[in-house]
Amino acid sequence: MSFKVEEVLRSRKLAKGIYETFVSYHGEAPPPGTFFMVWVPGHEAIPLSVAGYRGDAVRFIVEVRGRTTAALYTAHKVGLLGPLGRQAPVPSGKPLLVGGGVGIAPLLYMKELWGGELLFGAKSAEKVPKIDGIDEVATEDGSLGFKGTVVDLLKLRPQKRDVYACGPPSMISSLKVLAKEMGLKGYYSTEKMIKCGIGICGSCVLEGKLLCKEPWLRLG
Template sequence: MIQTRSRVLEHVPLAEKTYRIRLSAPTIAAKILPGQFLMLKLPGLNDPLLGRPFAVYDVDFEQQAIDVVYLVIGKMTTLLQEISPGQELEIWGPLGNGFPELSPGPEAIFVAGGIGQTPFLAYAHQLLGTKGFGGRAAKRVIDKVTLYYGVRNKNLLAGVSDFEKAGVQVKVASDDGSVGYHGLVTGLLEQDPPKAPIITCGPEPMLKAVSKLAEKYGVPCYVSLETPMACGFGACFSCVTAVKTPEGVDYKRVCIDGPVFEASKLVWGH
């Protein structure tokens, strides 16, 4: 883990209350893998006192920078939206275990709800071979990546064009029917029963439902948890989740044992 101050290079809106911020971080950008995350903190402020976790959205290797996408939902992100290019943030990372290295195959399926699409752009680049991460050469391992993306309404759709430019097929569901399929993203997924590995991120009820669908159709499923964290590197034990073990149930720290887990090993509701 590297802790440093990072200069903001870009800060642009993507959707309603949703922004992409680009941070100059050459050393972290060279190491970070899709599915890992950063902790960000506003320098000089004691409220909020602690940092907050943010998934890596993408890496710009020319600028040696990391993109983060966030939704304004609390004190930290309300203050973060006021940050301008040229200002600095405190950051530490890379953190977490990242997404699995899938075996070569015809397709991978991403399922996102709310702001859960944010870890998937870098992973799409990795799987489709358009970018290499962590010092590794780019290598295509998946022929097709499909993103099933659920939002409350069309105003909250963020980054669809980024995924499409990366070569991802995007299928959208909205709770109010204002865009795409009218209903839950799991309903959209079941219209074409999955036959490929599923990777999912979003609210816990959606993750549980996607996990059950994966079990129903007999496909592997990996879950990226959005658990609140205080430190990000395993010292505070504030982000534990229940995981099945041969002995019963154990509690794993999401920040270092996750945030990505095999869905079949999670104990929902703990």
């Protein structure tokens, strides 16, 4: 497996420091919950979850955190390696999707394919992406939607549905505590350094598993 040079079709700002980008892609539809290693010429390759697919392009949601993520916004061509990782298990019904930060990316694609309800959390309104697909928002400072974390919002939804969650480690830690308290079942993924994307370097070990090979771990 090697990188394929593809064209960046367009990029659009969604919130402060967050944008979406569409990259040409001519393979089969990526399975939900998978990711690509995206190489930006002159920079490094970074892992990006599939946030959408339209037949000739894949969609990514990106937060600017360094030179590579900043350069991708204005890039014309990139290298794609993937899709990588195992598909997220299929829910038994319409799932409850819980996202924080750019962890919303794979959940948007899941909602597109599976339906369900998407809860999203951010520190403030300026970090909430202006996109379709979000059903309810929680902000920690109360500047938009529910005041509190998205896990606090989830506490108000004691439903017997599969939960699929993706977000920063602090969010996932709180979610795992809540899962034990409420008996929640489902799957989660989180942010972790992924360098090779194919299970060789070992940089993405989480709970004894390589996140690049098995991005979705059981919740509850």
